[in-house]
Amino acid sequence: MERQVTISNFQLMSLIVISTIGASSLYAPAALARYAERNSWYLVIAGGLAGILNMFVFLALNRMYPDKNLIRIFKHVLGPWLGGLLAFAFVCYFMDITAWVLREFAHFFIIALNPIIPQSWYLAVGVIMGAYAVSRGLEAFSRVSEIVLFVIVFAFLGIYIVLISQYHPEYLLPVLENGWLEPLSGIVPVATWLGDLMFISMMLNHVRRTKKTAAFAVGAVTITTVLLLLSVLSCTMMFGAKTAATFTYPSVSLIQNIRLFRYIERFDAALVAVWVMSSFIKISVYLWATLQGLADLMKLEKPRLFLVPLSAGIYVCAKFKIWGLIELGTFYEKQAWFFYLFQFVIPALVLSIAWLRGDGQKAEVGA
Amino acid sequence: MNRGQTEFKEDLRASVGILKELMQHSDDLVFIDRELASGEPIKIAYVHGLTDDRKLEYLLAKAKEFGDADFPFGSDDRLSTAEQAADCLAAGQAVLLFSDPPGAAAIDVLGVQLRGVEEPSSESTVKGPRSGFTESLTNNLALVRYFCPSPQLKVQHRKIGRLSRTNIAVLSVAGVTNPRILEELHLRLDEITTDLLLGSTTIEEWIADNRGTMFPLLESTERPDRVVGALMDGRIAVMVQGTPFVVLLPFVFLQAFQVGEDYSWNYYIGSMLRLLRIFCGLIGMLLPAFYVATITFHHELVPTALLQSIAAAKEPVPFPAVVESFAMMFAFEIMREAGVRMPKQIGQAVSIVGALILGQAAVEAGIVSPIMVIVAALTGICTFTLPPTAMNYAIRLLQFGMTFLASILGYVGVVAGIVVLLTYLASLRSFGVPYLGPAAPFNALELTDVVIRRPATWNVKRPTLFRAVNPYRFRGGDK
Numbered sequence: 001m002e003r004q005v006t007i008s009n010f011q012l013m014s015l016i017v018i019s020t021i022g023a024s025s026l027y028a029p030a031a032l033a034r035y036a037e038r039n040s041w042y043l044v045i046a047g048g049l050a051g052i053l054n055m056f057v058f059l060a061l062n063r064m065y066p067d068k069n070l071i072r073i074f075k076h077v078l079g080p081w082l083g084g085l086l087a088f089a090f091v092c093y094f095m096d097i098t099a100w101v102l103r104e105f106a107h108f109f110i111i112a113l114n115p116i117i118p119q120s121w122y123l124a125v126g127v128i129m130g131a132y133a134v135s136r137g138l139e140a141f142s143r144v145s146e147i148v149l150f151v152i153v154f155a156f157l158g159i160y161i162v163l164i165s166q167y168h169p170e171y172l173l174p175v176l177e178n179g180w181l182e183p184l185s186g187i188v189p190v191a192t193w194l195g196d197l198m199f200i201s202m203m204l205n206h207v208r209r210t211k212k213t214a215a216f217a218v219g220a221v222t223i224t225t226v227l228l229l230l231s232v233l234s235c236t237m238m239f240g241a242k243t244a245a246t247f248t249y250p251s252v253s254l255i256q257n258i259r260l261f262r263y264i265e266r267f268d269a270a271l272v273a274v275w276v277m278s279s280f281i282k283i284s285v286y287l288w289a290t291l292q293g294l295a296d297l298m299k300l301e302k303p304r305l306f307l308v309p310l311s312a313g314i315y316v317c318a319k320f321k322i323w324g325l326i327e328l329g330t331f332y333e334k335q336a337w338f339f340y341l342f343q344f345v346i347p348a349l350v351l352s353i354a355w356l357r358g359d360g361q362k363a364e365v366g367a
Numbered sequence: 368m369n370r371g372q373t374e375f376k377e378d379l380r381a382s383v384g385i386l387k388e389l390m391q392h393s394d395d396l397v398f399i400d401r402e403l404a405s406g407e408p409i410k411i412a413y414v415h416g417l418t419d420d421r422k423l424e425y426l427l428a429k430a431k432e433f434g435d436a437d438f439p440f441g442s443d444d445r446l447s448t449a450e451q452a453a454d455c456l457a458a459g460q461a462v463l464l465f466s467d468p469p470g471a472a473a474i475d476v477l478g479v480q481l482r483g484v485e486e487p488s489s490e491s492t493v494k495g496p497r498s499g500f501t502e503s504l505t506n507n508l509a510l511v512r513y514f515c516p517s518p519q520l521k522v523q524h525r526k527i528g529r530l531s532r533t534n535i536a537v538l539s540v541a542g543v544t545n546p547r548i549l550e551e552l553h554l555r556l557d558e559i560t561t562d563l564l565l566g567s568t569t570i571e572e573w574i575a576d577n578r579g580t581m582f583p584l585l586e587s588t589e590r591p592d593r594v595v596g597a598l599m600d601g602r603i604a605v606m607v608q609g610t611p612f613v614v615l616l617p618f619v620f621l622q623a624f625q626v627g628e629d630y631s632w633n634y635y636i637g638s639m640l641r642l643l644r645i646f647c648g649l650i651g652m653l654l655p656a657f658y659v660a661t662i663t664f665h666h667e668l669v670p671t672a673l674l675q676s677i678a679a680a681k682e683p684v685p686f687p688a689v690v691e692s693f694a695m696m697f698a699f700e701i702m703r704e705a706g707v708r709m710p711k712q713i714g715q716a717v718s719i720v721g722a723l724i725l726g727q728a729a730v731e732a733g734i735v736s737p738i739m740v741i742v743a744a745l746t747g748i749c750t751f752t753l754p755p756t757a758m759n760y761a762i763r764l765l766q767f768g769m770t771f772l773a774s775i776l777g778y779v780g781v782v783a784g785i786v787v788l789l790t791y792l793a794s795l796r797s798f799g800v801p802y803l804g805p806a807a808p809f810n811a812l813e814l815t816d817v818v819i820r821r822p823a824t825w826n827v828k829r830p831t832l833f834r835a836v837n838p839y840r841f842r843g844g845d846k
Contacts (some may be wrong), residue, residue, distance in 0.1 A: 009725060010809060109779055114664050125776060125783050135788045140794035143807035147789060266668040269778055276782040 006208045009216035012144035014149040014198045016220035020051070021152065021227050022278030023104055023135055024193035026249050028228055029235030031333065033245035037184025039176055040241065041231045047190030048225030055217050057347050062204040064359050070201035070347070071296040077354050083166040083230060085299050086346070093342045094199070094290040095310070096284055099317035100328075102126045106318070107325045112252045113272060123318050130283035130313040134291060135304065141284045148277040155274045156227055159251075159267070160234045162258050167237040188336040193228075193325050194221060195343030196282070202289040222356050248325070287311065373449040375469040379410050382449070382464045382471070386412060389453040396456065401430040410464040412452075416571050417459040426461060426476060446471040449742065454532060471493050479503075484510070487589035487611070489755055495631035499589040500611040504534050507606050509536060510591040515598065517550025519543070525556060534608040535570070540598050545834040548617065552603055567612040570605060574616075581764065583757035584797040586615040586622060586675035593627045596846070601835025616741045617833055621806065621817045622725060623758035629820045637820030645818065647749035652762050655692045655745045656769035656781045659741070662688040664777035683733040687776035695743035696766060703747070804832045820825040 007015075017140060032040035058070075065073050070090060075083035106122035176183070200217070207213055235250045238257065242249045243341040259265045291310060295303035322328050373389075375382045389395050395415040402408050411430065413423065413546055446452045452462045452471045455763060460476030464470075484491075484506070487499030496514075498508045501778045523537040537556075539549050555574040564570065567587055575584040582765045587596060589611045594604045605614040624644045629637040662681070664675055684691060702721035704716045722744070729735045746766065765788070772780030795802035805813035813830050815821060829835040 008808060113779070114777055116664065117779075121776060122779065125779060129783055129787055129790075132787055136790050136794035140790050143793035143801060143803055144786070144789045146807040146809040147803075160556070257673075263670055265670065269665070269668060272778045273782050276779055277786055280786045 005138050005206050006140060007203070007206055008208055009210060009213050010214070011146060012200065012203065012207050013216045013220040013223075014144060014145040015203070015281060015285055016217065017223045017227075018145055018148055018152060018202060018278050018281040019199065020194050020196050020221075020224045021156075022275065022282055023101070023196075024224075024228055025156065025231045025327070026108065026251050027332075028190075028193070028318065029232050029244045029250035030247050031189060031329075032186060032232060033236070033241045034043045035189075036183030037241040037245075038172055038236055039183045040236060041229055042176060042180075043186050043190055044188055044232050045195055046184060046227045047228075048221060050187065050191040051194030051197065051225065052218055052223040054191070055197060055200075055221055057344065057351055058198065058201045058204060059345065059352055061201065061354070064354055066206055066209065069203070069205050071293045073173050073354075074350060077350055077357065077359070084297065086350075087293065090342065091290060091293040091297055091345075093203075094286050094293055095314060095317070097196075097329060097339075098130070098205065098286040098290060098314045099321055101279060101282050102314060102318040103321055103328065105275070105283070107328065108249065109272075112249050113268065118121070120319065123315055126279060126283055126284050127311050127315045127318075129280045130287045131260040131307055133280065133284035135307055137202070138288060140264045141281065141288075145265050145281050149283055150277055152274050153227070154290065155270050155337070156230065159255055159258065159270070163234060163238065163254065163296060164259065168240075169237055171237050171240045172233070175243060182284075185314075188340055192332075192339040192343060194224060195340060196342045197221070198347070199285045199289045201347065202292050203285070219292060287314070290314075302324075308356055317362055322343060371448070371450050374447075375449060375464065375471055376454075377466050377469050377655070379408060379464055379466045382466075382469065383410055383596070385449045386452060386456070386464075389449055390456060395721065398649065399427060400725060401427065403430065404432055409466070411461055411465065412456060413476060414459065417479065418461065418476045422476040422478060423461065426474060430463075430693050443501065446473055453776070456786070458532065458534075461798045465843070479618060481506075490588065490590050490593075492626075492628040495628050496590070500591065500606075500613060502609050502611060504536060504608040507591075507611070508536055508538075511594055511598075512516070514591045515595040523553075527556065527559050527561075529560070529562040531563045531565065533564040535564075536606040537666055538594070538598060538604040538606065539747065540601075540765070543599065543601050543829070543835050543837050544603055545601060545836055547730040548834065549603060551798060552616070555778040564607065565696055566610045567605070567607045569613050571614055574605075580795060581757070581761045582620070582792065582802070583623070583761075584618060584802070587612040587628075588615060589613070590627055596630075598628070599829070599840070601829055601833040619797065619800060619817075620758075620792055620802050621645075621802050622769055623756055624753065625817070626754055626777055630823075633822050634822045641818065641820055644752050647752040648762055651746055651750040651753070652765050653769055653781065653785075654749070655696060655742055655766055656773035657778075658742045659688045659692050660773035660777045660781055663774060671822075677736075677738055680738050681736040684736045684739075685733070686735075687774075688739070689770065691739045692742070692770050692774075693767070695735055695739055696746070696770070699743050699747045700763065709832065744831040750796070800832055800834075805830070 027045070029040065032043050036043045061070070061073055065076065068076060071087040074087045074090070077083060078086060102123055105126045106119050109117070109122050110119055112161070133144070197220070204213075231251060235244045235254055238244075238254060239247075247253050252268065255267050255271055256265075258267050287310070291303050291307060294300065294306060294310070300306065322331065374383055376385070385397065386719070391709055393414070397415050399411045400408065409430065413425065430678045432573065433789060434685055446455065446462070447470070449471075452464075452473070455473040456462055459475075459479070460473040461476045463472045465472075479502050481501055484498045484501060486497040490774065499508065500510060511521065517540070521539050521541050523539075525537065526532045526533050527535055535556075536547070537552065538835055540547070552574065559570070559573045561569065571583075571585045571587065577584060586597075588597075594613050598604060602615055605616070607614075624641060626640070626644075633638070661669060662677070665735065681688075688696075698721070703719060705717045705721070709717055726740050728746075730737050730740060750759060750763055753762065769781055770786050772784045774780075776783065789803070789807075793801070793803045793807055801808055804810070805817060810831070813832060816826065816830065826840055828838050829840055831838065
């Protein structure tokens with residue numbers, strides 16, 4: 001289905017930024033404050049570096065096998081049995097992530113916006129949007145991501161700038177009073193937020209290859225890190241770290257403090273737009289990755305036929321996955337290793353095996 | 368229309384018989400006897416009423432002076448079969464039948480009463496050229512040549528329609544237009560198998576990349592200046608005999624908000640008007656949806672004082688906002704359609720009765736709230752600012768869909784609708800050009816030329832979107 005599909009570097013960048021910034025910017029200020037209090041910004045920078053490291057694993061794999069996605073790389077490096085098993089696990093992981101994102105998407109609206117509309121409706125909207133985007137193809141939703149990128153970046157920047165008069169920079173002091181190492185106890189959750197960029201392992205072989213691809217990818221992580229940093233900084237400077245830690249969605253509380261011309265307030269609608277758009281892109285990329293992975297794993301001729309059953313499966317998964325937001329939040333924090341395993345550890349292991357097999361040198365000679 | 372291979376006979380009467388047979392013994396077919404300078408008898412055939420009297424009289428009077436192979440009227444053509452001769456007769460040419468050797472030739476004597484060049488009613492302008500195309504292909508070509516007297520302007524004629532044999536002309540600029548797009552166009556024109564080609568819309572539907580979409584994938588215009596501008600961007604124009612609408616391709620979404628007049632004003636004004644139209648397009652599509660979503664689900668987002676006045680106005684109305692909204696939007700569409708179909712003088716009466724009396728009465732009767740009337744009126748007026756193309760209708764249809772989504776899911780539904788719409792638009796292409804370009808794929812420089820109107824001196828390059836062969840309008844060095 002996706003034979004000659006190509007996306008540009010800028011589109012890759014947009015997809016990465018949108019998929020990594022959406023959820024994290026909502027939770028980050030609260031979740032990170034629990035680990036590092038007013039030094040959350042430091043944790044974000046450390047997480048950004050981890051994200052760049054994670055990115056290079058996939059870029060290195062792509063450099064070795066420019067025409068293969070992660071699923072095919074597994075089969076190639078580890079053989080049909082072990083590789084196939086791992087590939088299957090990753091397809092399940094992609095599906096699982098889609099379901100997580102979908103559930104997050106629904107929860108946000110129920111809690112922050114409107115509890116009247118039932119959860120299933122929100123789930124249905126999310127999965128229909130994603131399935132529709134996947135049915136129109138990678139190129140279509142990558143183009144949309146370019147528009148969405150601007151909406152999101154300007155919306156976030158706008159929010160932080162409008163609040164500038166209400167910041168208390170003194171809330172950030174003292175800086176790193178407990179040393180450099182202690183705040184790093186929360187590095188794994190931050191790394192998993194940025195690790196959401198792992199979907200690119202299924203996409204890099206579709207990117208129109210230029211010398212700048214790596215630069216754009218690193219640029220994407222940088223943009224996410226900066227936006228995340230701004231979100232954490234403004235929440236800390238606005239509420240103080242201890243209060244920020246108590247909010248479910250500190251960014252929403254942040255927006256509720258905006259008041260323009262002494263009359264216009266409640267800019268929550270802007271956040272709805274940002275959240276729907278970013279979730280849309282994230283659901284689409286992961287659903288696309290699931291379908292693509294399934295197609296490669298089972299050598300499907302018409303993966304399109306599997307889109308509807310797959311989406312229905314993800315809907316059911318999302319609905320019965322957890323009972324509520326608290327369980328979701330706890331899982332993200334306590335079981336972050338689960339995500340990190342798939343995002344970084346296994347791909348890094350496979351990369352090392354590929355190096356040991358000598359595939360890297362072949363690629364270098366070829367290049 | 369007749370693809371047989373009937374030869375002409377030595378006996379002129381036999382040839383006449385064949386032609387009559389082919390023309391279904393039509394009563395308006397006329398045959399006149401004449402002799403050439405050599406004394407050879409010939410027959411001149413034409414269809415009565417389709418000819419220009421002066422040209423015909425000249426032909427009849429001069430026939431005696433003709434040699435075997437000189438014909439004074441241009442567009443002359445030796446015909447080898449009777450079927451070709453019948454095609455020519457039907458197209459308004461006179462056919463000369465010879466007996467020695469048997470054969471025929473066609474001479475253009477077409478003369479049909481058509482209207483002259485007028486200001487196009489669908490694309491009127493305050494400032495800027497006022498001539499518009501007519502129904503005559505020849506005149507239309509002449510107009511374009513007049514506006515762009517360049518030897519690089521290339522015209523390719525074709526006939527389409529198995530029965531109608533409609534003349535069409537494909538216009539491009541050699542050295543600017545991308546030959547691959549031109550080739551693709553000809554391939555698509557080859558595929559048209561219809562028997563009747565009437566107007567430009569049929570051709571649009573045949574050659575568009577996606578036939579199942581309500582968004583226009585090709586542009587149509589009545590203005591020669593717009594055609595010339597498009598040609599200079601590397602686009603292609605297709606003219607069809609019998610319609611003043613010229614098809615321009617490729618076409619991208621954001622061009623629907625452009626008007627030729629933008630270039631007749633100073634660039635600040637041009638840019639402001641263009642932004643205004645885009646903004647109005649958004650309001651036209653989304654305002655009722657946002658109103659319904661806010662009233663139904665998100666009252667807490669409205670400032671309290673405003674909410675109070677809305678609530679007071681809505682208090683006597685027994686219907687939910689979505690019903691009110693659909694009723695008003697539907698009524699507005701009816702009034703608009705009535706206004707268009709009615710003769711001009713009555714059209715005004717419809718709008719007065721509709722807008723003033725119906726609206727006022729509906730509010731007083733407590734059927735709709737005044738706020739809803741304001742919303743519907745503002746929405747309607749905003750769609751009037753867009754050029755009257757298929758895009759305008761698409762946006763009006765979308766407002767119903769968006770309002771429906773808003774009524775069940777609030778803002779989430781509206782934004783989800785926008786996202787799905789964007790995905791759909793992003794998946795469309797017009798002759799291979801992404802429909803949402805230059806916004807997605809993003810090109811900042813070209814986006815400034817589409818969303819605002821740049822000073823003419825900045826337009827050093829042509830848009831890359833249309834893949835022009837020569838990317839430069841002029842070299843920027845010698846200022």
